[in-house]
Amino acid sequence: MAIVRLIGYFSSIAGYSEKEFIIDQPIKVRDIVNFPNIPEERIIVLINEKGANLDSIINSTDYVKIFPVIGGG
Amino acid sequence: MTGYHGKLLQVNLNSNNISDFVYPESWKDDYIGGRGFAVKILWDQLPKGVDPLSPENILIFSIGPLSGLTLPSSSKMVVAAKSPLTGGYGDGNLGTRASPMLKKAGYDGIIVTGKAEYPVYLLINNNNISLEDARNLWGKGTYDTEAALEKLYGKKAGFLTIGQGGENLVKYATIRSQEGRSGGRPGIGAVMGSKNLKAVVVLGNQQLPIVDPEGVKKLGKEGYRTIKKAGMYEHWMAQGTTMVLEWCHETSTLPTLNFQQGQFSGFKNLDGNELARVKTTQFGCPRCNMQCGMVIKDEAGKDSELDYENIGMLGPNLGIDDLKKVGVLNWLADDYGLDTISLGSVLGMMGEASQHNILSEKVNWGDFDKFKELVTRISFRSDELGNLLAEGTKRMADHWGGDAINWAIQVKGLECSAYNSFSIPGMALSFATSPIGAHHKDAWVISYEINETNRDSYEILKAEKVIELQRIRGGMFESLTTCRFPWIELGYSLDNYPKFLHQVTGNSNWDLNQVFKVADRIYSLIRSFWVREFHSEGIEWNKNFDYPPAKWFNEELAGDGPYKGAKLDRTKYDQLLMEYYNLRGWNENGIPKSETLAKLDLVDVDNYLKTLI
Ligand code: SF4
Numbered sequence: 001m002a003i004v005r006l007i008g009y010f011s012s013i014a015g016y017s018e019k020e021f022i023i024d025q026p027i028k029v030r031d032i033v034n035f036p037n038i039p040e041e042r043i044i045v046l047i048n049e050k051g052a053n054l055d056s057i058i059n060s061t062d063y064v065k066i067f068p069v070i071g072g073g
Numbered sequence: 074m075t076g077y078h079g080k081l082l083q084v085n086l087n088s089n090n091i092s093d094f095v096y097p098e099s100w101k102d103d104y105i106g107g108r109g110f111a112v113k114i115l116w117d118q119l120p121k122g123v124d125p126l127s128p129e130n131i132l133i134f135s136i137g138p139l140s141g142l143t144l145p146s147s148s149k150m151v152v153a154a155k156s157p158l159t160g161g162y163g164d165g166n167l168g169t170r171a172s173p174m175l176k177k178a179g180y181d182g183i184i185v186t187g188k189a190e191y192p193v194y195l196l197i198n199n200n201n202i203s204l205e206d207a208r209n210l211w212g213k214g215t216y217d218t219e220a221a222l223e224k225l226y227g228k229k230a231g232f233l234t235i236g237q238g239g240e241n242l243v244k245y246a247t248i249r250s251q252e253g254r255s256g257g258r259p260g261i262g263a264v265m266g267s268k269n270l271k272a273v274v275v276l277g278n279q280q281l282p283i284v285d286p287e288g289v290k291k292l293g294k295e296g297y298r299t300i301k302k303a304g305m306y307e308h309w310m311a312q313g314t315t316m317v318l319e320w321c322h323e324t325s326t327l328p329t330l331n332f333q334q335g336q337f338s339g340f341k342n343l344d345g346n347e348l349a350r351v352k353t354t355q356f357g358c359p360r361c362n363m364q365c366g367m368v369i370k371d372e373a374g375k376d377s378e379l380d381y382e383n384i385g386m387l388g389p390n391l392g393i394d395d396l397k398k399v400g401v402l403n404w405l406a407d408d409y410g411l412d413t414i415s416l417g418s419v420l421g422m423m424g425e426a427s428q429h430n431i432l433s434e435k436v437n438w439g440d441f442d443k444f445k446e447l448v449t450r451i452s453f454r455s456d457e458l459g460n461l462l463a464e465g466t467k468r469m470a471d472h473w474g475g476d477a478i479n480w481a482i483q484v485k486g487l488e489c490s491a492y493n494s495f496s497i498p499g500m501a502l503s504f505a506t507s508p509i510g511a512h513h514k515d516a517w518v519i520s521y522e523i524n525e526t527n528r529d530s531y532e533i534l535k536a537e538k539v540i541e542l543q544r545i546r547g548g549m550f551e552s553l554t555t556c557r558f559p560w561i562e563l564g565y566s567l568d569n570y571p572k573f574l575h576q577v578t579g580n581s582n583w584d585l586n587q588v589f590k591v592a593d594r595i596y597s598l599i600r601s602f603w604v605r606e607f608h609s610e611g612i613e614w615n616k617n618f619d620y621p622p623a624k625w626f627n628e629e630l631a632g633d634g635p636y637k638g639a640k641l642d643r644t645k646y647d648q649l650l651m652e653y654y655n656l657r658g659w660n661e662n663g664i665p666k667s668e669t670l671a672k673l674d675l676v677d678v679d680n681y682l683k684t685l686i
Binding site: 042065 | 557
């Protein structure tokens with residue numbers, strides 16, 4: 001079971017803030033999340049707190065966090 | 074018509090003399106405006122070693138060539154002086170109708186010196202300038218002051234006011250404007266108070282000095298449209314900067330219990346989703362279609378305008394998890410005219426001192442009533458403790474001694490904004506090298522550190538990124554006096570700004586490289602100002618002034634989360650700082666080298682520095 005946590009407006013776009021996914025075979029991040037109106041360079045992906053990207057592979061016990069890139073005020 | 078009026082209004086409150094200061098033509102290309110003009114004036118005109126709260130200090134209101142034009146988020150103004158909080162260069166920006174109004178009144182800025190015999194306000198109505206009696210306004214908060222002035226001059230006038238915090242010389246008092254905006258974190262409001270200047274009112278209706286008004290109109294309109302079409306626009310409009318709170322919690326960078334921890338269990342009661350749910354309206358600065366001031370009804374029934382910084386510093390940092398209570402503290406700070414970041418840090422330090430049992434009077438984490446009482450005691454300096462807390466965290470640490478230095482979350486005397494940097498060395502470097510003391514406005518690198526580098530590394534890329542952002546945010550936006558948010562949050566292209574500059578000034582040489590050279594000049598001049606002023610106190614400038622708060626080295630991040638136990642490494646930080654100096658062309662003490670100053674056409678500054686060191 002992998003957990004995907006969406007931070008900030010990604011949770012309102014997707015309609016959930018945290019969800020469990022059963023991963024039978026390795027799968028790319030982009031195969032389970034999709035934010036069509038947001039440029040990819042404005043998406044941060046962390047897998048188990050380490051930097052990753054939309055093409056990174058999720059394994060069955062991973063904890064994936066997806067953040068918007070912000071400029072920080 | 075060159076995009077500028079070529080003059081600033083000069084007001085001497087000792088003599089009531091009002092005149093024009095016609096600045097050299099070269100300033101336009103060399104300093105652009107805003108922060109650039111402010112530091113140039115302070116360097117040239119402020120005698121070395123002046124007490125920041127004495128009549129000799131110079132208070133500057135400075136706008137830039139794009140100020141107030143119909144283009145994205147253009148109505149910022151820089152307020153600057155020698156800071157009473159830090160003893161060095163101090164400035165801040167605020168969005169205000171006074172920015173377009175000053176432009177329409179025919180001035181590129183205002184220079185105030187001296188001290189009025191009794192409280193006055195400055196009234197500018199085109200070239201009719203007068204000093205008016207403000208004795209009936211003295212003692213009022215900023216809301217009532219503005220309301221009284223609005224009755225006299227109408228809603229369209231630009232207002233800049235101080236509250237009781239500025240009057241009572243609280244070292245982190247700000248200047249406020251009618252759109253709910255504040256600026257001048259390093260005590261610029263106290264400088265205004267020290268001059269007995271309660272307010273500035275600006276009205277103007279003259280033509281703007283634009284070389285190509287049609288071009289600006291077209292590009293400006295396109296700009297507003299581009300911003301509205303950005304995919305993130307609706308999310309920004311829903312939450313503004315408050316979306317950052319959950320982000321910081323999730324990245325363990327939320328200031329919690331005076332920066333001891335990076336996550337806050339009650340964050341969901343304070344985050345952007347909660348704010349979007351309870352907000353009653355939203356405000357912002359003139360000429361902006363990204364209105365980011367989120368208004369809630371606070372517990373006292375007041376309309377309190379919130380953003381991330383004030384929620385972060387007055388919520389998690391004090392252990393308060395109720396937005397309506399945070400709203401009360403924020404409203405009071407706005408009314409008294411106090412900087413909410415420094416106030417949150419001062420109150421947080423008081424909380425940590427209580428936790429360590431060093432004081433007879435205590436405040437517990439989350440004790441809203443006690444924190445609220447302290448805000449008023451600080452604003453009026455009404456007793457010994459309130460008086461001490463009005464001095465800021467650095468002086469509190471000096472007073473308490475011992476471990477208290479670890480509880481003062483500040484650099485050069487200015488308190489850090491709401492980003493806890495135990496585990497992000499690049500952001501720590503940004504705070505440490507910010508030209509006014511710790512502030513995020515010049516460079517915010519956390520997204521970059523997390524996304525594009527090894528988060529806890531000290532790689533040179535981080536120093537490069539800090540400088541890149543300081544050039545853009547601290548150099549370009551602060552001298553154009555437009556808001557950085559269209560670019561940083563919604564991706565509005567930077568290339569537009571030299572285009573605007575060209576259209577406004579007629580100078581086709583402007584490109585980003587040219588602008589960044591000005592930014593470097595501004596940074597080196599600001600640094601030289603610090604060196605000069607500290608020298609006047611008998612203090613030789615050295616790298617220790619560019620160190621982040623002691624807590625991030627001496628303690629470990631506490632609480633929950635994956636970064637529990639993280640701390641900064643002094644040796645590695647030192648190397649990163651040396652890389653930063655090297656990239657800037659500054660020596661190992663953080664002082665601009667002769668060849669750097671020569672490249673920036675600051676040979677006279679170099680010659681002066683040589684007489685000191
Ligand atoms: S984005 Fe916010 S701070 Fe910037 S100009 Fe607009 S309202 Fe003001």
